[in-house]
Amino acid sequence: MQYAILCYHDEKVVTSWTRAEDDAVLAKLAAVHEELKAQGRLGPVVRLLPTTTATTLKKDREPPLVVDGPFAETKEALLGFYIVDCADLEDALEVARALGRANPGGSYEVRPVGLFFPDERAS
Amino acid sequence: MSRGTGWIGDLLAAARPQAVAALLRHFRDLDRAEEAFQEACVRALRTWPEKGPPRNAAAWLIMVGRNAMIDAARRTKREAPLAREEAIPDAGTGQDATVARIDEADYRDDILRLLFVCCHPVLKPTDQVALSLRIVGGLSVGQIARAFLVGDSAMEQRITRAKRRIAQADVGYEVPGPVERAERIGAVAGVIYLVFNEGYTTGIAAEGARAALCEEAIRLGRLLQRLFPTEPEIMGLLALMLLQHARAGARFDDAGEVIPLDRQDRARWDGVRIAEGRALVDKAARHARPGGYQLQAAIAAQHARAQGTDWGRIAQLYAALEHLQPSPVVTLNRAVALLKAGQAEDAWGLVAPLASQLDGYFYFHGARGAILRALGRADEAREAFAQAISLANTAAEAAHMRDQLDAL
Structure with missing residues (x-):
């Protein structure tokens, strides 16, 4: 089963990291990524730019409305996500725990994937 | 501690906006807030070398600055009949506990x-x-x-x-x-x-x-954008700072000399910051309300292009900026872009009339020298570079101009 691990954190904290702090977190995460990769179960990994770069299309009306900013102004924002093959929820939580040890703070929302279209870009 | 003697100064400078701001909230008076901060700095210089820096430098400075002013007020009021209640210090309150409660x-x-x-x-x-x-x-x-x-x-x-x-x-x-x-x-x-x-x-x-x-300014820019999420000029400002700061790691060589843009190692540019800056330029453009920061950010985005810089486009953007915010420095930059786009004659036409306004400006003489050199007027170019050297603000600027002079 595929699980999405959605990363939520206080963006003000994350964007205040110095380059060195950021590199240190990425290096620790890389070790966890490598392990998952070696097991052949690491799917796409995405880190999003800060919510200040976000634009929201409200499509509950016609024509849709384009609004500056993220969908929801929350203290902890969606900053990125993983797709990982996991046996069950407990397995997915174990992966999330390992990622959390490398990158403490904030929350991971663990959520099964319903439909997944593989990457079919030209390059 | 292996950061050398400057580490306390670095910490104090970085903590300053936060500390002075919190002290202003407390004292509601700029002079008193500044005085409290200065006093806290004096105490930091006295105690940090021995004890090491506190975990949260800003919180430490706020507490110490506040208490120092309150102590001073109490001393001057010793003979006064009654001290105001708020002037009495929290004697016995563990400083660390209070510091920990101050919310970032x-x-x-x-x-x-x-x-x-x-x-x-x-x-x-x-x-x-x-x-x-x-x-x-x-x-x-x-x-x-x-x-x-x-x-x-x-x-x-x-x-x-x-x-x-x-x-x-x-x-x-x-x-x-x-x-x-x-x-x-x-x-x-x-x-x-x-x-x-x-x-x-x-x-x-x-x-x-x-x-x-720079980091503080970018942080303030993000803060401002969260407060005003639909202002294209704030997006432009944040984008501009991100795009310029993205090149920070490549702007100086090991000897501290300025590396001009065209000779910078692009691998040392920060790709994530460039992407963020570009995304903001894009977002701002949707509002169709161009402004100074947006135009400057668009120029910086051009400089950050992986495929190389389009100087003709940059000259156009400077022309738009000149129209919006006329200034001799913008005109000078437009001239430099024209020079790099291969239009030295046009560049000279823009630069020559600026002499009376920019005569004391380092970059003016540097640019003048480069244009004169391109026009084959070596003697005048030499004189312009020499004048730039005499106006240089840093050793790196002077060294860069000396290189230009030597290359003639």
């Missing part, structure tokens, strides 16, 4: 309040900027004077006058409501960009206090 998030509002006070409409824009650089940025009067191309004593007077006006006016130390906020946003944006520039133009060491100014 409070600092953001404090800094904005501080900026609004420094950018108050009772002040002229130039005084707003000067006061903010002094109070928020903690720059010396001399540094601010150089940023403004004026003398030290003139700047000293200007800052003193600005403080007096703030003290006399009923400025209100609360963060203003939505309407007034929007009115002051331009002044605050200008101040943030000047803070950034002060860090950018002198920021050699990545870890130095000057580079921290």
Whole structure:
């Protein structure tokens, strides 16, 4: 089963990291990524730019409305996500725990994937 | 501690905006807030070398600055009949516990309040900027004077006058409501960009206090954008700072010499910051309300292009900027872009009339030299580079000009 691990954190904290702090977190995460990769179960990994770069299309009306900013102004924002093959929820939580040890703070929302279209870009 | 003797200075400079802002919230008086901060710095210089830095430098400085002022007030009031209740220090309160309770998030509002006070409409824009650089940025009067191309004593007077006006006016130390906020946003944006520039133009060491100014300015820019999410100029400002700062790691060589843009190692540019800056330029463009920051950010985005810089496009963007905000420095930049686009004659046509306005400006003579060289007027070019050297602000600038001179 595929699980999405959605990363939520206080963006003000994350964007205040110095380059060195950021590199240190990425290096620790890389070790966890490598392990998952070696097991052949690491799917796409995405880190999003800060919510200040976000634009929201409200499509509950016609024509849709384009609004500056993220969908929801929350203290902890969606900053990125993983797709990982996991046996069950407990397995997915174990992966999330390992990622959390490398990158403490904030929350991971663990959520099964319903439909997944593989990457079919030209390059 | 292997950071050398400057580490305390770096910490104090980085903590300054937060600390002074919180002290202003407490004292509601710029002079007292500054005095409290200075006193805290004196104590930091006395105790940190021995004890090491506190975990949260800003919180430490706020606590110590507050207590120092309260102690001083108590001393001067010893013979007064009654001390006001708030003047009595929290004797016995463990400092660490109190420090831990100070919420990081409070600092953001404090800094904005501080900026609004420094950018108050009772002040002229130039005084707003000067006061903010002094109070928020903690720059010396001399540094601010150089940023403004004026003398030290003139700047000293200007800052003193600005403080007096703030003290006399009923400025209100609360963060203003939505309407007034929007009115002051331009002044605050200008101040943030000047803070950034002060860090950018002198920021050699990545870890130095000057580079921290750039980070602080970017943080303030993000904060401002969250408060005003639909203002394209704020997006432009943030984009501009991100795109310029993205090149920080490539701007100086190991000897501290300036590396011109075309010779920078692009692998050392920060791709994530460039992507973020570009995304913001894009987002702002959707509003179809161009402004100075947006145009400058678009220029910076051109410089950050992986496929190389399109100088013709940059000259166009400078022309648009010149139309919107006429200034001899913008004209000078447009001329440099034209020179790099291979139009040295046109560049000279723009630069020659600027002499009376920019004669004391390092970059003017550097650019003049480059254009004259391209036109084959070597003797005049030599003279221009020599003049640039005499006006250089840093050793790196002078060294770069000497290279130009040697290459002739």
